Amino acid sequence: MPKLRERLAQAHGELILVSPYFIPGKSGTRWLQDMASHGVKVRVLTNSYAAMDVPGVMAAYSRYREDLLRAGIELYELKPSLVHGLESEPDEHSTKSAKSSLHAKSYMADARTIFVGSMNLDPRSVALNTEMGLIIESAALGSHLRETLLTRLPEIAYRVELDTSADPKGRLVWITQDNGREIRYGSEPGMSSWDSFVRTLQRALPIENQL
Secondary structure, three states: OHHHHHHHOOOOOEEEEEOOOEOOHHHHHHHHHHHHHOOOEEEEEEEOHHHOOOHHHHHHHHOOHHHHHHOOOEEEEEOOOOOOOOOOOOOOOOOOOOOOOOOOOEEEEOOOEEEEEOOOEOHHHHHHOOOOEEEEEOHHHHHHHHHHHHHHHHHHEEEEEEEOOOOOOOEEEEEEEEOOEEEEEOOOOOOOHHHHHHHHHHHHOOOHHHO
16 A cells, blocks of 8 residues: 555646545545645545445445545545446446446556556555555556546446535535436435434444454
C-alpha cells in the first residue's frame, strides 16, 4: 500500500479509484481529502448497497461517505442490474435483469498511471491479505479507460451527493440516469427499514479492521 499510495500521490489533476470493497478508514479519508484540497479531482466507483455481497463492508464504508463528499470527492455506486455496464462486448447470453456487482480493482492517476490488480482499498487488503498487481504507464490506455468509464457512469451507477436545499448539513441523495431521464432517490436504493437497522448494528461493531 505505501508503494501504491506513493504512485497515486503523484497525480496533479485527477485520481480515479475503482474498488468493489472501499473502506478508506480515517487515514485514507484524510489522504483523499488532502489530495482534493490540492486541486486533484477525485472520483471513486464502488458497489452500491444493492450490489454489495458483504453488508459489513457497506456499513463501514458508509461511515466515511459524508466526509468525502464534503471534501469535493465524487462518489459513484454501481447499480445491481446492469451486467453490461462496463463491458465493451457484452455476453449475448447474459440478461440485463441479472444482478451484477463490481469486481475490478483499478486505480488511475492523470489518465496515465494505471494500477490493475487484486487489491481493494480496504483494511483486509492493506494489512491481512497478500495482494498483487501491475502498474502500467500508458497515456493512450489511460485516456481510453477514462473516457469509457466517465461516459457510462451516469447510466451504470448512482452518483451520491449531499443535498443542502432542505438541510444545511446536507442529506444524502442518489442520482442516476435511466434512458436519459434523471432519477433521484432520497434514501439508499434497495435498502429496507430492517436493512437500515442491521446496518446501524454493524456500524457499532469494532470489526472494521477485519473487513
